[in-house]
Amino acid sequence: MARRQPIFKPYHQHQLMLLPPSLDELIPKEHACRVVNEVINNINLEPLNAAYHIKGSSSYHPQMLLKVLVYGYVSNIYSSRKLEAACKESIYFMFLSSMSYPDHNTINRFRSVRLKDAFRKIFEEVVLLLAQEGLLSIEEVYTDGTKIEVNANKYTFVWRKAIATNKEKIKKQLAQIWQYAQSMAAAEDDLPDPPDFTRINKEKVKDTVDKLNEVLGKKENVDKKMKARLDYVTKHYPANMARYEQQEAILDNRNSYSKTDPDATFMRLKEDHMRNGQLKPAYNVQISTSNQFIVNYTIHSDPTDTNTLANHLDQYEKSFGSSLKSLTADAGYGSEDNYTLLKEKQIAAYVKYGLFDKHQNKSFNKKHPFSADKLFYNQQGDHYICPMGQKMHYIGNRTNKTVTGFLQTARMYKASNCETCPLNGACHKSKGNRIIQVNVKLERQKQQADQLLKSEEGIRKRKKRCFDVEPVFGNIKNNHGFRRFMLRGRKKVEIEWGLIAIAQNLRKKAA
Structure with a gap:
């Protein structure tokens, strides 16, 4: 008995179609690329159009490039080279680009240069469009942050502490050479006291180095090691100080930055x-x-x-x-x-x-029965009562300035006779009498919160x-x-x- 042959669906790879399907027919109705297409078609792109010059050769349409770029990020394609390939290989990108094939340089230039001034407006248009559809509220929000690594060399960095350490070394070296120069100076060219390096800068370092060279350059019996140190100082310290000042300007209020991305x-x-x-x-x-x-x-x-x-x-x-x-x-x-x-x-x-x-946790409150927020405050006498019933008197204010420039003021209260107190060591860990700091305004804000x-x-x-x-x-x-x-x-x-x-x-x- 002959074996029956399996039945396959027709497969004619090179057969021509009388009416070939369009890209629109091949894409599902609820696909994400249709959402991208619809949203970007409905927002104002005039700020983006303004980034293009009137003269010169024709450019790819910014609306098309924006759709390709946004859909690339929707589908986890972030590389400009991969986006270039997707425009030639994916029907979703072909649908959005209308069979245009921008290269990776065009895509990258569009992302880095063309969008620079216009993108925030585009984002805001999208948010307002979604708000009109009732999908979100722009008045009640939830805020949080995260740290994301940058495309920079993690081994080329500048630290504020390193700059401070190097500046201290410069001060010390200049002070030692100045002291040696004073010991070598004749009566007629006595050096004054060493310059004040409380606030050191490149001009002060250069003036000091020039003065040292002027004095020691006239002497014939200068120690060779000291002469070598002065030559090294002359060659490197003024340039180093100029570099440190430039780095401190980049640092601003930060403690570090990357040389390959100074903003990071x-x-x-x-x-x-x-x-x-x-x-x-x-x-x-x-x-x-x-x-x-x-x-x-x-x-x-x-x-x-x-x-x-x-x-x-x-x-x-x-x-x-x-x-x-x-x-x-x-x-x-x-x-x-x-x-x-x-x-x-x-x-x-x-x-x-x-x-x-932590304050919602009863066990935490039991572990810290003597914390400052649990002490009784006598408003009329303006004093706190310590766990042993003794008064903690007001001794003054302490002001602190935050990184953002905000001034905080705390009132300070000090206990007495802590050395003979049986709770010494349990109430607080400081060696002398206990001092607490109370930020009255912040405590009131905490109660309201x-x-x-x-x-x-x-x-x-x-x-x-x-x-x-x-x-x-x-x-x-x-x-x-x-x-x-x-x-x-x-x-x-x-x-x-x-x-x-x-x-x-x-x-x-x-x-």
Whole structure:
């Protein structure tokens, strides 16, 4: 009996079609590339068109390039070379580009140069479009930050402490040579006292070196080792000081920066693959979200979340022309200057302070029964009562200036007879009498924040924050593999993160 042959569907690779299908027919109706196409068709691109010159040869249409770039970030394709290949290989990119094939240089130039001044407006248009559809609120947001590594050499860096150490060495060397020159100077060319190096600069170093060469150059019996030291100082120290001043100008208020991306600061990254918290050049990315849509974003060189909120709010007001109604954030933003700023802007601040979560834990309160916040305060006498019932008297104020320039004032109270107290060692660890510092304004702000956070609305917002803003970073990093910027420089990084933000919003809309 003959074996039956299997039946296959027709397969004629080179057969011509009378009516070939269009790209539109090959793409599913709910596909993400259609969402990208629809959204970008409905936003104003006049600011982007202004980035092109009227004269010269024709350019690829910016609307097409923007669609290709945004959809690339939606589909986890970040490299300009891979985007170039996708325009020739993927029907989704062919649909968006209308069978145009821009090369990687064109795509990269568009991303780095053309979008530089116009991209923020494009992002804002997308957010407002999504808000009109009722998908998000631009008035009530959840704010958080993360650190993302930059495309920079992690072994070429500048540290503020290293500069300070080297400047101290310069001071010491010049002082020693000056002292030697004084011992060698004749009566008629006595040197004055060594110059004041309290604030050293390149001009002062150069003048000192020139004076030393003038005095010691006349002497015939100068020690060879000292002469060699002076030659080294003359050759290197003025140039070194000029370089240190230039580096300090780049540092500004930071402690470090990368030589290959001076805007980037060395930060400790949590998700380091070695799990040892290595310091790497990175940016602090701040976002505000609503229903997991990114409403606002800013890029910072400061690794501390506390110091970024003011600029973040300024960018929001610049983008949307009004202030927020409410902001919810974790304890990383709970500071006196931030609470003051939010109150001035009349924003409901559902912002935790440092020990809010621990204060909800009874075991923590039992472990710290003698903390300053548990001491009784006598308002009429303006004194605190220590755990042994003794008065702690007011001894003055202490003022501290933060990195952002905000002045904090704390009242200081001092106990007496701590040496003979039976609770000495348990009440406090200092050697002398216990001194506590009380920031009255901050304590009042903490009480107000505590009431707001424990209200029904505060509890709801605290719960929602965990699954509103935090999953956005997790989705971008873990699900879409974006853990390192490809571009260098803060302005270009802002564009790159803006593309990530639009991609996140359009993925969410498509879902």
